Amino acid sequence: MTSACRCLALAVALIVLATGCAAKTNPTASAGSEPPPPVVEVLPNGLTLVVQEHRAADIVAVHLWVATGVRYENPNGLGYAHFQEHMLFKGTDTFGPGYIDRAIEGTGGRSNAFTTYDYTTFQILVPSDAIKTAIGLLDDMAFRSKFDPKEIDAEREVIFEETRIQTDNPQTAIVREAYSAVFGDHPYGRPLLGTPETMKAATQKDLQVFNHKYYTPENMTLVVVGPVQAKAVRAVVDQTFGRRPRTGYTPPPNPSLKPIKEIVRVKVDRPEQQAYLVLAWQAPPLADPDSAALDLAATILGGSESSRLALTLRDTERLVSRVNMNNASQKLSGIVYIQTRLEAGDVDKVEKRILEEIARLQKDGPTEEERELAVTKAESDHATAYETSDGVAGAYGITMVQASLDNELTYLNRLKSITRAQIQAAAQKYLSTTAYAWIGFLPRRAQ
Amino acid sequence: MIRRTLGLVALLSLLAPALAGAEMAGVTRSKLPNGMTVIVRENPAAPIVAYSLLVKMGTRNETEDIAGISNMLQLMLVRGTEKMSGEQIAATADRLGGSIDAYGDYDYSEITATALSRNWQAMLEMVADVALRPTIPDGTVTAVRDFVVRQIRNRGEKPFDVASDQTSIALFGPRHPYAWDPTGRSEAVQKLNRDALVAYYRRRYLPSQMVLAVSGDVKSAEVMPQAQRLFGAMAAGQADSPTVPAPPPMASTREVFKVPGAQAQIFMAALAPAFTHPDYPALKVMSAILGGGMASRFFSELRDKQALAYSTAALYPARLDTSGFVAILGTGPDNLVKAEAALKDQLRRIQTEPASEQEVAVARSYVVGTLAMDRRTNARQAWYLAAAELAGLSPEYFDVYAANVKKVSAADVMRVAKQYLGVVRTVIVQPN
Numbered sequence: 085m086t087s088a089c090r091c092l093a094l095a096v097a098l099i100v101l102a103t104g105c106a107a108k109t110n111p112t113a114s115a116g117s118e119p120p121p122p123v124v125e126v127l128p129n130g131l132t133l134v135v136q137e138h139r140a141a142d143i144v145a146v147h148l149w150v151a152t153g154v155r156y157e158n159p160n161g162l163g164y165a166h167f168q169e170h171m172l173f174k175g176t177d178t179f180g181p182g183y184i185d186r187a188i189e190g191t192g193g194r195s196n197a198f199t200t201y202d203y204t205t206f207q208i209l210v211p212s213d214a215i216k217t218a219i220g221l222l223d224d225m226a227f228r229s230k231f232d233p234k235e236i237d238a239e240r241e242v243i244f245e246e247t248r249i250q251t252d253n254p255q256t257a258i259v260r261e262a263y264s265a266v267f268g269d270h271p272y273g274r275p276l277l278g279t280p281e282t283m284k285a286a287t288q289k290d291l292q293v294f295n296h297k298y299y300t301p302e303n304m305t306l307v308v309v310g311p312v313q314a315k316a317v318r319a320v321v322d323q324t325f326g327r328r329p330r331t332g333y334t335p336p337p338n339p340s341l342k343p344i345k346e347i348v349r350v351k352v353d354r355p356e357q358q359a360y361l362v363l364a365w366q367a368p369p370l371a372d373p374d375s376a377a378l379d380l381a382a383t384i385l386g387g388s389e390s391s392r393l394a395l396t397l398r399d400t401e402r403l404v405s406r407v408n409m410n411n412a413s414q415k416l417s418g419i420v421y422i423q424t425r426l427e428a429g430d431v432d433k434v435e436k437r438i439l440e441e442i443a444r445l446q447k448d449g450p451t452e453e454e455r456e457l458a459v460t461k462a463e464s465d466h467a468t469a470y471e472t473s474d475g476v477a478g479a480y481g482i483t484m485v486q487a488s489l490d491n492e493l494t495y496l497n498r499l500k501s502i503t504r505a506q507i508q509a510a511a512q513k514y515l516s517t518t519a520y521a522w523i524g525f526l527p528r529r530a531q
Numbered sequence: 532m533i534r535r536t537l538g539l540v541a542l543l544s545l546l547a548p549a550l551a552g553a554e555m556a557g558v559t560r561s562k563l564p565n566g567m568t569v570i571v572r573e574n575p576a577a578p579i580v581a582y583s584l585l586v587k588m589g590t591r592n593e594t595e596d597i598a599g600i601s602n603m604l605q606l607m608l609v610r611g612t613e614k615m616s617g618e619q620i621a622a623t624a625d626r627l628g629g630s631i632d633a634y635g636d637y638d639y640s641e642i643t644a645t646a647l648s649r650n651w652q653a654m655l656e657m658v659a660d661v662a663l664r665p666t667i668p669d670g671t672v673t674a675v676r677d678f679v680v681r682q683i684r685n686r687g688e689k690p691f692d693v694a695s696d697q698t699s700i701a702l703f704g705p706r707h708p709y710a711w712d713p714t715g716r717s718e719a720v721q722k723l724n725r726d727a728l729v730a731y732y733r734r735r736y737l738p739s740q741m742v743l744a745v746s747g748d749v750k751s752a753e754v755m756p757q758a759q760r761l762f763g764a765m766a767a768g769q770a771d772s773p774t775v776p777a778p779p780p781m782a783s784t785r786e787v788f789k790v791p792g793a794q795a796q797i798f799m800a801a802l803a804p805a806f807t808h809p810d811y812p813a814l815k816v817m818s819a820i821l822g823g824g825m826a827s828r829f830f831s832e833l834r835d836k837q838a839l840a841y842s843t844a845a846l847y848p849a850r851l852d853t854s855g856f857v858a859i860l861g862t863g864p865d866n867l868v869k870a871e872a873a874l875k876d877q878l879r880r881i882q883t884e885p886a887s888e889q890e891v892a893v894a895r896s897y898v899v900g901t902l903a904m905d906r907r908t909n910a911r912q913a914w915y916l917a918a919a920e921l922a923g924l925s926p927e928y929f930d931v932y933a934a935n936v937k938k939v940s941a942a943d944v945m946r947v948a949k950q951y952l953g954v955v956r957t958v959i960v961q962p963n
Binding site for chain 2: 139140142182185186189190191194209388471472
């Protein structure tokens with residue numbers, strides 16, 4: 085199903101991606117002509133429209149980014165951001181359930197949606213001549229959804245199944261545990277899919293209230309990327325989103341965050357034979373200047389095939405079968421974590437070895453070759469994202485919700501100017517060897 | 532691509548031959564003296580470059596006793612050259628901000644690579660190194676062979692793959708090269724050794740059988756001379772054309788195979804023409820009406836309304852020689868009888884009742900849109916350019932094809948349905 089990934093596993097993946105895809109074509113590295121800059125407009129009703137001309141293919145990406153997500157939920161309404169997102173595909177005043185998926189697929193296109201802590205996004209990718217259809221559908225979904233109680237009951241089961249799939253997968257489940265260990269009572273520590281109690285209690289009215297409160301023009305960014313002209317896009321948007329009234333929505337104050345002061349250990353018994361170990365820390369927000377330096381530190385330590393942890397723990401010492409490291413930025417605070425798959429008997433040894441490798445990076449910093457390779461990897465990820473209109477729309481959307489367009493447009497150049505000393509300093513500042521979250525998934529039989 | 536549509540009007544002939552030096556906006560084509568073709572598409576959208584080196588070599592060039600040799604050879608190319616070990620190849624690709632890989636397919640085999648465009652020259656040299664100076668080391672041959680044999684064994688355990696393989700055998704006959712998957716036949720792959728691979732490499736890697744297509748943020752004027760330097764030194768050679776046997780004439784057959792698993796698979800198949808045939812666009816639209824995504828009849832009627840399918844699709848792969856149309860339905864074993872009858876009925880209806888204009892319009896958009904989506908990346912653009920060239924078609928071929936799809940009518944659909952779906956072969960795979 086095209087829209088099947090209104091799901092958590094992908095939401096997690098997208099959080100991870102947030103760090104990877106940032107920035108803009110570097111003028112000095114590009115052999116070709118510079119693409120025109122994005123056009124940013126704020127409509128009279130407060131909606132932000134970002135249009136980027138991108139002529140690589142006859143395909144247009146239309147993304148709606150709404151600055152609401154799990155962290156805006158009421159404590160007794162956990163899971164409603166995501167539930168509400170699902171329901172937008174289940175029928176509007178104009179269209180019946182299933183129509184949206186069919187209409188988009190009928191053009192050869194795809195639709196998708198994700199809910200995370202900071203944002204909810206609805207993404208449509210279609211041949212350029214279907215741009216009006218795509219914008220019209222998104223407008224209808226956002227403002228005219230029906231929330232039919234029958235469809236709500238059916239979709240609740242779909243989400244419970246999604247929860248089971250997520251829980252069954254140790255690699256996604258352990259990252260969820262890491263968020264809750266690192267952020268504690270802060271809304272970033274909440275389950276993305278809610279709790280069985282809140283989900284069962286959700287009524288048509290609850291979901292409508294959430295929708296009406298947060299799905300307002302002031303709280304939205306529409307990103308359109310493809311072989312399009314800003315003026316023509318604006319005309320279509322004026323006839324759809326542009327007609328929706330401003331509601332006077334103002335975002336709630338940001339909840340405060342307590343730092344981790346010690347080693348927080350969370351041990352979970354699991355049915356798998358292999359063990360999983362995650363070490364995690366709070367990380368700077370996406371807009372923080374340190375974020376890019378920590379991106380490079382994470383790549384060098386554990387984020388590539390030839391990273392330090394891959395070469396030592398995986399290839400030489402054979403203590404882990406897999407290792408990776410991510411710096412997942414968010415608006416208020418990111419999370420940086422090392423994830424390994426290993427034998428249960430090696431858990432203590434691996435923790436010790438990871439801490440030693442962190443200490444070594446903190447003491448000596450990276451080599452010049454490591455810095456260059458990490459920058460190359462970031463450039464390559466960035467170029468791959470910017471190759472397609474949907475990749476660009478994704479990068480713009482995330483930065484609009486979590487930082488600013490400028491943050492994204494300057495990312496690669498900032499990254500390239502980061503020195504070895506700055507990478508070392510980021511490792512010292514953020515990767516404490518005495519205060520972190522430790523999450524172990526251990527096989528039941530081994531204990 | 533917007534720039535390119537202007538050229539379309541003049542090029543509506545379906546089989547427009549590749550013209551030496553023919554150029555569409557941003558695309559340059561050059562034939563080297565030794566017969567190899569190089570195509571460069573300038574695409575400044577992102578600082579990235581993709582290479583597709585296609586060789587006219589695939590299962591189509593194989594016989595039963597060497598079934599799988601093309602794919603196996605491709606896997607060996609990236610595992611060591613005279614200059615670099617397999618590990619060095621992977622590490623160098625990382626340093627260039629990209630990747631390199633190779634695999635075999637039915638008609639063509641591909642070496643595919645990407646890099647940051649500022650490293651275009653180093654990656655081009657690595658592509659040439661892999662293609663022209665592979666060592667095919669003995670020890671690695673054994674490891675790769677074991678890996679492929681495991682892959683083939685795994686296919687035998689999956690109901691869908693078994694149904695697919697048995698349908699190919701039923702449709703083309705057991706000795707026809709389209710009867711086996713590009714991974715090959717286990718008996719044949721087990722016998723492949725270094726000598727056999729080297730001999731096959733020498734026979735097939737001939738300049739006249741190779742096309743290098745480059746797409747990305749590069750300048751054709753810079754890439755062309757380097758490609759000429761790297762590949763121009765290859766000696767020209769005479770390629771033998773494969774003698775592909777004719778598939779047996781269509782007949783109504785029904786075979787049942789038992790494979791453990793929860794689902795039963797029903798495949799109904801008929802021979803259908805090569806992708807260069809004038810009926811291809813109409814058959815693609817027909818295929819989309821029946822089983823192209825969620826708007827299709829199989830999906831909405833068999834899955835949604837009648838609840839007779841977990842999964843369903845219609846496939847019609849693009850091939851150089853006569854291909855096949857396949858209707859697919861995955862269902863619970865209890866529903867098998869009903870589902871088979873319902874699928875058959877769908878194939879009958881498309882021949883006897885004209886589809887509505889609306890339905891045909893949606894299917895046309897689906898076919899054109901799916902193609903456009905697949906051509907979004909430089910890697911796929913490069914593949915399409917190289918594939919058209921190897922088939923003797925112009926670089927605009929797939930744009931012309933899209934224009935032809937847009938002209939398909941309900942009458943065209945009914946005509947090709949009658950012509951090609953009158954008789955079908957059925958393959959059923961069910962649990963014990």
